Structure formats: C-alpha cells, structure tokens
Amino acid sequence: MNIDEMYRLMQFIIRKNQNGNLRPTDFNLIINVASTSYMDYLLGEFQKYIPGRPFAAVDFGQNQDIRQRLSPFIPAPVTLTIDGSGLSPYPTDYLNSDAMTYGAYRRRVKFIQQDRLFSHLNSYIDPPEKEPFHLIYKDGFQFYPTNLGTAYLSYIRKPATMFWNSTLDIYNRPIYNPVGSIQPEWNELDQLELLVRALNQVGVNLQLRDVEQYSQIIKTQGQ
Amino acid sequence: MATRGAFIESVLMEVYGAKQTDDAEITYNLCNLYLQEGIGVAAQADYKGAIQLDGVGYVNNGFYSTFSGLSITQDATDNLCYSFTLPEIPVGISTNMGIAEVRFKSDGFTSLPAIPLSVNQWGFFDSMRPIPNKILMLPEGKVVRMKTVLILTDFTATVKMISGGDVTNLNSELNVPPDFLPVVRQYMVEKLLAERSVPTDSVSDGTDNNLKQL
Numbered sequence: 001m002n003i004d005e006m007y008r009l010m011q012f013i014i015r016k017n018q019n020g021n022l023r024p025t026d027f028n029l030i031i032n033v034a035s036t037s038y039m040d041y042l043l044g045e046f047q048k049y050i051p052g053r054p055f056a057a058v059d060f061g062q063n064q065d066i067r068q069r070l071s072p073f074i075p076a077p078v079t080l081t082i083d084g085s086g087l088s089p090y091p092t093d094y095l096n097s098d099a100m101t102y103g104a105y106r107r108r109v110k111f112i113q114q115d116r117l118f119s120h121l122n123s124y125i126d127p128p129e130k131e132p133f134h135l136i137y138k139d140g141f142q143f144y145p146t147n148l149g150t151a152y153l154s155y156i157r158k159p160a161t162m163f164w165n166s167t168l169d170i171y172n173r174p175i176y177n178p179v180g181s182i183q184p185e186w187n188e189l190d191q192l193e194l195l196v197r198a199l200n201q202v203g204v205n206l207q208l209r210d211v212e213q214y215s216q217i218i219k220t221q222g223q
Numbered sequence: 224m225a226t227r228g229a230f231i232e233s234v235l236m237e238v239y240g241a242k243q244t245d246d247a248e249i250t251y252n253l254c255n256l257y258l259q260e261g262i263g264v265a266a267q268a269d270y271k272g273a274i275q276l277d278g279v280g281y282v283n284n285g286f287y288s289t290f291s292g293l294s295i296t297q298d299a300t301d302n303l304c305y306s307f308t309l310p311e312i313p314v315g316i317s318t319n320m321g322i323a324e325v326r327f328k329s330d331g332f333t334s335l336p337a338i339p340l341s342v343n344q345w346g347f348f349d350s351m352r353p354i355p356n357k358i359l360m361l362p363e364g365k366v367v368r369m370k371t372v373l374i375l376t377d378f379t380a381t382v383k384m385i386s387g388g389d390v391t392n393l394n395s396e397l398n399v400p401p402d403f404l405p406v407v408r409q410y411m412v413e414k415l416l417a418e419r420s421v422p423t424d425s426v427s428d429g430t431d432n433n434l435k436q437l
Contacts, residue, residue: 052422061244099245108245115427125252 004176034197077154086146093157228393261407262387285400293380305375327378
C-alpha cells in the first residue's frame with residue numbers, strides 16, 4: 001500500500017460523507033502518531049509491566065517475527081567513533097539501541113545504568129579493560145574504558161515521517177500527488193496495524209463509536 | 224577435551240538455556256573463578272573416592288599439570304634461601320598433595336625432586352645440618368621456598384601440581400579428567416543459578432532493598 005491507498009482506505013472505513021471528514025492534514029498527523037504508537041508497541045510498552053516483572057506482552061527481540069517487522073528500521077551496524085573522554089553521539093536517526101560490540105571479534109559492550117557505574121569501574125573480576133561497557137546520556141553513549149576508540153552499534157532508527165502530498169483541482173479539492181509524498185516504510189502487514197491505530201484516534205476524535213469499536217476489534221482479534 | 228572457554232560456554236548454555244544475550248550479567252571471567260573452585264572440588268571428590276574405594280588417598284594423574292621455566296629468586300624471609308612463585312595456589316588436599324614434584328633445570332641438567340616439608344617440619348629441619356646436594360622445599364600459598372647449599376638462582380623450577388591448566392587463558396586445555404567434569408559442571412551451575420535466581424535491586428532509590436522487598 002502506498003500512502004494514498006492508506007488514506008483512501010481510512011476514508012472508506014469512516015464513511016466520511018456520513019460521519020465526518022478526514023482532512024489530509026489530519027491524516028498526515030495521525031498516521032505518523034499511529035506509526036510512533038506501533039513502534040512503541042513493538043519495542044515493548046512498559047505500561048504492560050507488572051511489579052518485579054518488567055516484560056511487555058510484545059517485545060523487541062522476542063522472536064524473528066517481531067524483528068522482521070522492525071527490519072525496515074534496522075540499518076547495517078554503524079561504526080561509532082569514540083572521543084578521548086569516551087563519548088560518542090547518537091546517530092541522527094537513532095531511536096533505540098539493539099546491540100553494541102567492539103573489536104575484530106565483535107565482543108559485547110554491555111549496557112549498564114548509572115547507579116552501577118562505580119561497581120563496574122572498580123570491578124576486580126571484570127575491569128572495564130576486559131569487559132567494556134557503556135551508558136546512555138542525553139547526547140550519546142559514554143564508553144568505558146574511555147580509550148575504546150570505536151564501537152559497532154546496531155540500532156532501531158526512526159521511521160520517516162509519512163506525508164500525503166496533494167495539489168488542488170479546479171474545485172479546490174485535494175488530489176493525491178505522488179511527487180512530494182513520503183511513502184510508508186513499514187511492511188504491508190504492519191501498515192494495517194498503523195491504520196487500526198489511526199482509525200482508533202479518528203474514532204475518538206469524531207466520537208464515532210462504530211469506528212472506535214471496529215478498530216478495537218481488529219486490534220484485539222486480529223485483522 | 225574442551226578448552227576452558229568451551230567448557231564455560233557449555234555451562235552458560237545450561238544456565239541460560241540458550242546462548243547468552245548482551246544483557247547477561249554472568250561473564251566468562253566470573254565463570255573462570257567458579258571453574259577454579261570447581262576443579263578443587265572435583266580433585267577433592269577424587270581424593271575422597273580413592274580413600275573409599277582403595278583405602279588410599281590419591282588424586283588421579285589426569286588432574287596434574289607441569290609448569291616449567293619458573294624463575295627462582297633469593298629469599299630472605301624466615302631465614303630461607305630461595306623461592307619461586309607458582310602459577311596458582313595449589314589445592315589443599317592432604318598435607319601438600321597439591322604439588323606432586325618440584326625439580327630444577329639449567330643448561331639441560333635436571334635435578335632430582337626437592338624434598339617437600341610441611342610447615343611444622345620446617346623448624347626441625349632448619350636446626351639440622353644442611354643435607355649435601357638435597358633441596359628442601361616448603362610450599363606456602365602461592366610461593367615455594369627452598370633451602371639448600373646449592374646456588375639455585377641459575378636454575379628454573381619445573382612443577383607438577385594439581386591444576387586445571389592455564390587459568391589466565393580461556394583457549395587453553397581444561398585439565399580435568401572427563402569423568403570429573405560433571406562434578407565441576409554441577410558446582411558451577413549450582414553457583415550460577417543461585418546468582419541468577421536472586422532478585423536484584425533495580426530501583427535507584429537510595430535504599431538497599433532486601434530480598435523481602437524485591
């Protein structure tokens with residue numbers, strides 16, 4: 001499906017002539033929110049965590065299927081250049097870390113949280129020189145040992161912002177224009193998931209119970 | 224026979240049920256520590272088994288390794304003459320069964336084995352006249368001290384001792400008889416599973432939460 005087909009399918013479902021109108025600007029807004037929402041779902045929603053058991057029902061890395069769905073957003077590992085203080089900025093399109101390795105044998109660079117920094121830095125069993133690790137900060141990764149030089153990052157990047165571009169016809173109606181439109185990067189299967197989420201938002205916005213319920217049914221019972 | 228690294232990997236697969244992910248807290252270095260302990264436990268089990276079955280305490284030859292080229296220095300401690308450092312502290316089986324033999328080498332010449340003494344024998348021998356051409360040795364932790372009228376600094380020591388091999392090299396052969404590997408494995412898995420089953424304090428709240436709270 002291209003962006004126009006997604007837009008038309010949504011219009012068809014909400015029966016815009018009877019129940020409301022989905023303007024291109026609204027569509028462009030909600031389809032990207034739906035994309036973010038679905039990405040959040042695949043990466044593991046912490047709202048689903050229970051005390052002492054921090055696992056979401058669906059989580060990135062759970063199985064091949066989920067990784068396959070995210071595959072459009074997993075670029076080849078990038079080489080991070082680490083400065084003298086051990087810092088390396090995030091890639092510009094960085095969203096979430098997948099794996100961090102270093103050296104010819106791609107040994108891991110473990111992620112640790114700030115409150116464990118002291119024990120890792122002073123470890124007798126696994127000193128940083130033997131077991132490098134990294135932390136995350138606002139502007140990027142902090143590596144130890146600081147002279148690690150380079151590391152290899154596999155990560156999830158942000159999806160491109162989808163855009164339904166149009167030109168106006170003689171009646172001032174927006175007509176789809178593929179030039180300037182930005183197509184969805186998600187796989188075909190996942191585009192439907194995006195539409196369901198988008199429909200849910202439209203349903204809430206227009207107070208269309210039928211649309212809302214329809215999207216909920218698809219969400220819980222499948223397509 | 225497996226290398227230390229391969230054995231540790233197989234233990235980790237047992238503990239994790241799969242290959243480790245990059246989140247794993249248990250490292251190869253930690254496992255290598257437990258492996259050392261496990262080798263000692265296995266050697267101890269062999270010794271006890273031998274007493275039960277044969278009535279004589281011994282440790283199977285398969286546990287022994289030979290380390291050579293250990294440099295000797297003069298030693299003024301406790302009025303002893305020479306000393307060298309072992310690659311690791313020997314196991315504590317019997318009086319000094321951890322070390323089977325120490326010889327000295329120089330220019331192709333190899334000495335007869337040194338005569339081992341226990342700590343409480345040392346004082347007795349220290350007050351005796353030196354025995355010509357004999358070397359007395361006293362293993363003490365990671366150090367072996369020797370007393371002799373010979374000049375030993377031109378020699379290097381060769382030691383046969385109970386050891387799992389080179390503890391610093393995970394690619395080195397794991398020197399444990401195969402029928403005792405399950406003893407080592409069981410020990411390690413027990414320790415590692417215990418570590419994995421303890422809830423960790425993942426709340427950064429300034430409180431050292433105890434097990435009941437976690």
